[in-house]
Amino acid sequence: MNYLDILEAEAIYIFREVAGQFKRPVLLFSGGKDSTVLIHLALKAFYPAPLPFPVMHIDTGHNFPEALRFRNALVEKINAQLIVRKVEDTIREKNLPDPQGKFPSRNALQSYTLMDAIREFGFDACIGGGRRDEEKARAKERIFSFRDPSGAWQPHNQRPELWDLYNGRIREGENVRAFPISNWTELDIWQYIKREHIALPSIYFAHKRDCIVFQGRWVAVSEYVTPDINDEVVNTTVRYRTVGDMTCTAAIESQAQTVDDIIAEIEASPISERGATRIDDQISDAAMEDRKLKGYF
Amino acid sequence: MDILRFTTAGSVDDGKSTLTGRLLYDTGNIKSDILETISGDEGLNLAHVTDGLRAEREQKITIDVAYKYFSTSHRKFIITDAPGHFEYTRNLVTGASNVDVMIILIDAQNGITAQTRRHSMVASFLKLGKVVVAINKMDLSDYSQDVYERIKEEYLQIAAKLDLHNITFIPISALQGDNVITLSPKTPWYIGPALLELLETYKPPMHQYAGLRLCLQYRIDDNTFAGKILSGTLHSGDKILIHPSGQAATIGNIIHNYDNVEVAHAGDNISITLQEGIILKRGDIISHARDIPLTSDSFDADLCWMDSSSALDLQKTYILRINTAETECIVSDLKFKVDIDTLEKYSDKEPLTANQFARVGISMQKALAWDHTATLPENGRGILVDPVTNNTVGAFVILQA
Numbered sequence: 260m261n262y263l264d265i266l267e268a269e270a271i272y273i274f275r276e277v278a279g280q281f282k283r284p285v286l287l288f289s290g291g292k293d294s295t296v297l298i299h300l301a302l303k304a305f306y307p308a309p310l311p312f313p314v315m316h317i318d319t320g321h322n323f324p325e326a327l328r329f330r331n332a333l334v335e336k337i338n339a340q341l342i343v344r345k346v347e348d349t350i351r352e353k354n355l356p357d358p359q360g361k362f363p364s365r366n367a368l369q370s371y372t373l374m375d376a377i378r379e380f381g382f383d384a385c386i387g388g389g390r391r392d393e394e395k396a397r398a399k400e401r402i403f404s405f406r407d408p409s410g411a412w413q414p415h416n417q418r419p420e421l422w423d424l425y426n427g428r429i430r431e432g433e434n435v436r437a438f439p440i441s442n443w444t445e446l447d448i449w450q451y452i453k454r455e456h457i458a459l460p461s462i463y464f465a466h467k468r469d470c471i472v473f474q475g476r477w478v479a480v481s482e483y484v485t486p487d488i489n490d491e492v493v494n495t496t497v498r499y500r501t502v503g504d505m506t507c508t509a510a511i512e513s514q515a516q517t518v519d520d521i522i523a524e525i526e527a528s529p530i531s532e533r534g535a536t537r538i539d540d541q542i543s544d545a546a547m548e549d550r551k552l553k554g555y556f
Numbered sequence: 557m558d559i560l561r562f563t564t565a566g567s568v569d570d571g572k573s574t575l576t577g578r579l580l581y582d583t584g585n586i587k588s589d590i591l592e593t594i595s596g597d598e599g600l601n602l603a604h605v606t607d608g609l610r611a612e613r614e615q616k617i618t619i620d621v622a623y624k625y626f627s628t629s630h631r632k633f634i635i636t637d638a639p640g641h642f643e644y645t646r647n648l649v650t651g652a653s654n655v656d657v658m659i660i661l662i663d664a665q666n667g668i669t670a671q672t673r674r675h676s677m678v679a680s681f682l683k684l685g686k687v688v689v690a691i692n693k694m695d696l697s698d699y700s701q702d703v704y705e706r707i708k709e710e711y712l713q714i715a716a717k718l719d720l721h722n723i724t725f726i727p728i729s730a731l732q733g734d735n736v737i738t739l740s741p742k743t744p745w746y747i748g749p750a751l752l753e754l755l756e757t758y759k760p761p762m763h764q765y766a767g768l769r770l771c772l773q774y775r776i777d778d779n780t781f782a783g784k785i786l787s788g789t790l791h792s793g794d795k796i797l798i799h800p801s802g803q804a805a806t807i808g809n810i811i812h813n814y815d816n817v818e819v820a821h822a823g824d825n826i827s828i829t830l831q832e833g834i835i836l837k838r839g840d841i842i843s844h845a846r847d848i849p850l851t852s853d854s855f856d857a858d859l860c861w862m863d864s865s866s867a868l869d870l871q872k873t874y875i876l877r878i879n880t881a882e883t884e885c886i887v888s889d890l891k892f893k894v895d896i897d898t899l900e901k902y903s904d905k906e907p908l909t910a911n912q913f914a915r916v917g918i919s920m921q922k923a924l925a926w927d928h929t930a931t932l933p934e935n936g937r938g939i940l941v942d943p944v945t946n947n948t949v950g951a952f953v954i955l956q957a
């Protein structure tokens with residue numbers, strides 16, 4: 260079998276295992292490329308029936324408008340139920356400090372909103388687009404990742420996961436994060452997007468944007484990121500390799516207009532996806548691991 | 557282009573991480589920002605590529621399985637980097653359960669150790685199709701053919717005991733890169749292959765069994781059932797049997813992706829309808845009448861105990877799973893244990909604890925349909941789950957009814 264067929268088969272199998280083993284799954288969808296591929300795979304997995312679960316966006320309020328528009332359009336097109344829960348509301352309800360500063364990241368706060376939503380709807384499985392090649396802690400996580408009632412990942416006590424036997428048995432209040440595209444690389448994602456003609460938000464492709472430089476990376480000027488007096492605002496041609504928050508996702512200089520251009524660009528790129536695009540993980544070697552311990556995706 | 561999955565096993569400090577780093581580095585698969593994080597005062601620390609968790613970086617050992625991805629122009633590779641310590645054997649079993657090839661590293665200076673035997677035991681338990689014995693740190697043994705031959709001879713005796721076949725021995729230096737990507741001039745006595753060459757060309761035995769096994773996962777709507785073809789070929793209109801009930805039916809539509817298809821093959825995830833409108837269940841296995849699976853409510857199996865917080869309890873009811881089929885069971889009979897360091901069979905009064913292997917008899921609350929491991933491994937193995945903690949506590953491979 261061709262490698263894309265192998266990866267697709269694995270993902271579809273996992274989707275059906277989630278549907279077969281859980282009462283109330285939800286698919287986490289942000290409008291980014293990985294979760295868009297997830298939706299595409301889920302549609303295949305359950306055809307001719309519609310998705311047997313809702314999709315949910317944990318909205319930090321710092322989104323790219325293009326990604327939000329894309330999210331809404333796709334959800335409408337496939338006739339899925341969209342649940343949006345806002346970090347802003349969590350901040351207000353729980354009286355949490357809203358991160359300030361030049362790049363105020365609500366990334367870590369998403370965990371609270373996610374856990375609240377899990378409890379509100381009684382979700383027992385959250386399907387996410389995490390990939391093991393993204394980051395060191397992710398590389399260690401199981402495909403069915405067991406989380407205790409607080410959502411915490413226990414990296415040193417993970418369930419054995421043999422062959423394609425995924426153990427989704429949990430008690431009330433516990434939940435599982437399921438990662439159908441665990442074994443896909445960034446390049447696999449793009450090859451698949453090309454093969455399946457999957458549409459994406461425009462910000463993945465080269466466009467003109469006002470940016471400032473932060474730690475050697477381009478960050479877009481927006482209502483959430485205000486330049487200092489010392490910053491030089493440059494209108495330059497960029498694209499995004501990942502779509503996260505406007506406050507913690509950097510753009511890369513790129514002329515890639517098409518999926519083919521992007522594939523060529525990634526193949527030639529000397530830098531990893533997270534390295535090129537995430538500001539939040541530059542802070543500590545274990546940033547992702549720490550977030551996961553607190554219930555993060 | 558296809559995908560090959562392999563794992564590296566060996567004792568601590570035998571060079572697993574260095575080898576992984578070497579493979580990634582020499583094939584141009586480490587991006588420069590990652591290179592920065594693994595460069596230190598003493599230059600590049602290739603081993604650091606795989607140490608994902610904070611505790612691992614602090615203790616400088618590998619605790620759990622990590623996955624790494626790289627590709628060459630021939631193939632895509634998934635490396636399962638599994639731990640070497642005894643107490644993490646169960647994580648090695650997890651990691652190795654999905655690989656095509658296990659690379660067992662042996663430090664040429666230390667020779668075969670208890671860990672070598674233990675990791676070989678895991679390969680044997682999982683019935684892996686290919687073992688590569690990489691005799692590492694040859695640079696510290698003057699690339700000596702004698703050292704290599706001695707270790708090879710000794711290993712072949714272990715392999716015979718464990719019924720391991722299809723073994724390739726390669727003398728390497730992970731640190732210097734000898735015989736990793738290309739053959740090294742420092743070992744003119746070694747005719748090959750280099751490790752990467754083997755990984756690029758090895759063909760895993762796949763889908764060899766011709767009999768149809770369709771394992772059902774999920775009911776998509778009133779008449780449509782999703783499942784995976786484990787082996788064989790299915791045509792629409794086929795007369796089939798549903799196991800374990802043995803009920804006969806006729807295939808209506810076969811749906812693969814968004815298409816109605818006439819025929820589907822091993823490895824395909826499909827949905828089907830039945831002409832008779834019979835309701836299928838998760839866990840059902842479909843076959844043709846001419847080659848049916850075995851159906852029984854008990855069997856003998858090799859069991860690896862995986863739970864560190866509880867021992868095997870012969871009085872206790874566990875949940876048993878083979879593919880998507882589930883039933884309650886008891887492990888009724890502990891025939892003997894296997895000492896994973898000496899590979900000898902023994903019996904004692906102690907219960908089976910984490911990381912130990914045994915031959916057992918299992919009695920199930922209802923009959924399931926399964927196949928001999930030699931026929932169709934995918935339908936001849938499973939897990940035990942503790943119904944109270946919900947932990948996966950054991951893994952087994954069926955031997956006979």
Ligand SMILES: Nc1nc2c(ncn2[C@@H]2O[C@H](COP(=O)(O)OP(=O)(O)O)[C@@H](O)[C@H]2O)c(=O)[nH]1
Pocket residue numbers: 566567568569570571572573574575603692693694695696728729730731732
């Ligand atoms: N001389 C020599 N040293 C090696 C070789 N491979 C690994 N090492 C060293 O052995 C030590 C342990 O290696 P590491 O890859 O961390 O072992 P692991 O515990 O199996 O992952 C490190 O200091 C490596 O630099 C080799 O081929 N030759």
